[in-house]
Amino acid sequence: MRPRQRVSLAGAGLAALVVAGALFWSGERAGPAQAGLQGAALWRGTLPLTARIAGHAHALPPVAARCINCHGGESGASASASAAGRDPLDGAAPVLTARHLREPTARRGGPPSRYDAAAFCTLLRTGVDPASVLLPRHMPRYEITAADCDALWIHLTGMPA
Numbered sequence: 446m447r448p449r450q451r452v453s454l455a456g457a458g459l460a461a462l463v464v465a466g467a468l469f470w471s472g473e474r475a476g477p478a479q480a481g482l483q484g485a486a487l488w489r490g491t492l493p494l495t496a497r498i499a500g501h502a503h504a505l506p507p508v509a510a511r512c513i514n515c516h517g518g519e520s521g522a523s524a525s526a527s528a529a530g531r532d533p534l535d536g537a538a539p540v541l542t543a544r545h546l547r548e549p550t551a552r553r554g555g556p557p558s559r560y561d562a563a564a565f566c567t568l569l570r571t572g573v574d575p576a577s578v579l580l581p582r583h584m585p586r587y588e589i590t591a592a593d594c595d596a597l598w599i600h601l602t603g604m605p606a
């Protein structure tokens with residue numbers, strides 16, 4: 446093999462490595478990014494969820510089950526500003542920032558507690574919070590898959606489930 450050929454072979458090998466690396470990198474990042482988009486759609490109700498008021502046999506109309514109706518349009522970082530101006534004791538649905546969910550906070554008279562992805566999903570399904578306090582009935586109970594729970598969690602907290 447002539448030296449020139451060897452150089453171009455090495456070049457091709459390097460290029461292949463770069464492409465493989467880029468594919469690997471984008472593949473790794475596509476997961477959470479896609480889940481975040483799905484979470485945003487679930488949050489806004491563009492993707493519908495099935496929910497009930499505790500004790501009711503009939504499912505709520507999907508429009509009434511949208512998180513955004515009660516918790517507000519913003520989420521994540523953009524919500525922090527409006528959360529700051531809201532009275533946490535007024536009984537309304539809280540603005541769900543990453544901080545509100547992740548930091549130890551006394552909720553509904555219980556001891557300080559924080560959410561992780563599993564506790565978040567339990568709350569959505571059963572209405573029981575991380576301190577084992579039952580939420581009032583005006584927060585609906587959701588028939589939600591693990592994947593949809595995780596997508597909402599990623600959308601709200603920016604953290605992997």
Ligand code: HEC
Pocket residue numbers: 488494509510511512513514515516536537538539541545552553565568569574580581583584585587597
């Ligand atoms: C019909 C109104 C309504 C809808 C729709 C609704 N929520 Fe709520 N949610 C509430 C209320 C009210 C509370 C607060 C109850 C309390 O603390 O007294 C609450 C509480 C919560 C909490 C607990 C926060 C904490 O600090 O413990 C989480 C998490 C939550 N909601 C997530 C969601 C998600 C995710 C959706 C959509 C899948 C949703 N909610 C839809 C009314 C609603």
